[in-house]
Amino acid sequence: MMIDEKKSDNILNMNSREKINNYIKGKSDKKKFLYSPNWGCYYPGYFLGKKWLSEVTLEEQVDVALEFKFDLIHNVFRDVFIENIEPLKWKISEKIETDKRRVIRRYFDTPFGRLENETTELPDNGCTLTKSPIKKEEDYKKLSYYVKLIREYAEDLGREVTRVRRVIGDRAAFTVIVSNPFEGFFLVPREDPIYHEIEWPEAFVAFMQEAHETEKKIIEVALKNGTDGIFLGSVGTEMISPRIFEEYFLTASTELCELTEGLGGWSNYHVCGCGKKWIDSGYVNSIKPTVYESFSLPPTGDITDFRIARKAIDKRIVSKGHINLNLLKNGTPEEVSVETKKSILSMKGFRHIISTNCQILHGTPKENLEAMYDAYCDLIK
Numbered sequence: 514m515m516i517d518e519k520k521s522d523n524i525l526n527m528n529s530r531e532k533i534n535n536y537i538k539g540k541s542d543k544k545k546f547l548y549s550p551n552w553g554c555y556y557p558g559y560f561l562g563k564k565w566l567s568e569v570t571l572e573e574q575v576d577v578a579l580e581f582k583f584d585l586i587h588n589v590f591r592d593v594f595i596e597n598i599e600p601l602k603w604k605i606s607e608k609i610e611t612d613k614r615r616v617i618r619r620y621f622d623t624p625f626g627r628l629e630n631e632t633t634e635l636p637d638n639g640c641t642l643t644k645s646p647i648k649k650e651e652d653y654k655k656l657s658y659y660v661k662l663i664r665e666y667a668e669d670l671g672r673e674v675t676r677v678r679r680v681i682g683d684r685a686a687f688t689v690i691v692s693n694p695f696e697g698f699f700l701v702p703r704e705d706p707i708y709h710e711i712e713w714p715e716a717f718v719a720f721m722q723e724a725h726e727t728e729k730k731i732i733e734v735a736l737k738n739g740t741d742g743i744f745l746g747s748v749g750t751e752m753i754s755p756r757i758f759e760e761y762f763l764t765a766s767t768e769l770c771e772l773t774e775g776l777g778g779w780s781n782y783h784v785c786g787c788g789k790k791w792i793d794s795g796y797v798n799s800i801k802p803t804v805y806e807s808f809s810l811p812p813t814g815d816i817t818d819f820r821i822a823r824k825a826i827d828k829r830i831v832s833k834g835h836i837n838l839n840l841l842k843n844g845t846p847e848e849v850s851v852e853t854k855k856s857i858l859s860m861k862g863f864r865h866i867i868s869t870n871c872q873i874l875h876g877t878p879k880e881n882l883e884a885m886y887d888a889y890c891d892l893i894k
């Protein structure tokens with residue numbers, strides 16, 4: 514009996530891809546909301562009892578999402594495609610695993626010398642710290658070589674995207690996560706580019722141009738081979754300064770979003786931090802992503818009134834958010850239910866995707882996720 518019920522739920526979820534695409538592109542009933550919590554490997558890893566979150570597979574992430582009955586937008590790092598292409602692969606030089614951490618040192622040889630980096634993974638929480646491949650100015654020449662090289666393997670990238678699409682099937686919408694050029698192709702620790710831009714402006718800007726060209730190529734290849742959209746974003750301006758955002762993020766992000774829509778896909782822009790500045794200064798409307806998220810409350814964010822925030826955003830932009838992750842992890846099911854209903858009601862009249870502020874945290878009780886879903890079902894009936 515239970516099994517049959519589960520099966521029918523899965524069948525209902527089989528069309529998630531189409532459902533999400535239609536909703537985001539404005540082809541379905543605009544009055545109804547879509548329910549799609551922000552998903553990565555944190556919660557599926559916890560749910561499946563995995564110690565190292567990097568070992569959670571794409572398929573497992575989809576399976577656990579189906580377990581909770583929501584329509585999944587599966588955001589996949591473009592590294593998943595790149596690391597399967599032999600000439601682009603960073604070789605492992607050392608792997609140290611203890612109970613408390615797992616350190617992996619990697620290298621990549623270029624005609625200008627060797628690039629080296631290090632990642633440290635902690636059990637359960639998935640925290641990965643990176644030791645930068647950039648130690649001196651000349652290293653940017655090597656990194657520029659590497660990102661440029663990726664463009665030569667467009668065909669292989671396409672094959673990898675198709676492979677991931679086959680794994681996901683139509684059970685979820687699928688985006689590729691790309692970086693803004695200022696983010697160092699996700700290979701440079703987040704805080705470093707702020708200093709590199711001041712210390713080595715020429716080498717840094719030259720690298721950013723190569724990285725941007727490569728991300729554009731990845732977007733083209735990804736959309737041609739089965740992704741539905743792209744996922745990109747930024748930390749808050751409180752981390753990088755409004756000057757850096759306006760100079761290096763605004764134009765590049767706008768271009769990536771425009772390119773995506775021009776190719777028939779949709780873009781999802783995620784602000785990880787304080788989003789009030791994005792809305793008040795008009796950044797969101799000027800980048801014009803298809804979907805904008807998120808709307809975090811203090812202390813992690815600075816949005817105090819969801820409706821006022823939403824009203825300031827262009828009506829054509831679909832909004833996404835904003836269930837509080839702390840409440841979801843530490844609150845009672847009743848509190849989660851109240852918060853979810855409040856969040857849904859505040860978005861009445863807009864195209865909005867009910868979601869969490871960021872990835873659901875490790876250790877979040879299953880009952881709270883169920884309470885969130887039940888509250889959504891209660892209201893949309």
Ligand SMILES: [Zn+2]
Pocket residue numbers: 783784785786870871872
């Ligand atoms: Zn985030």
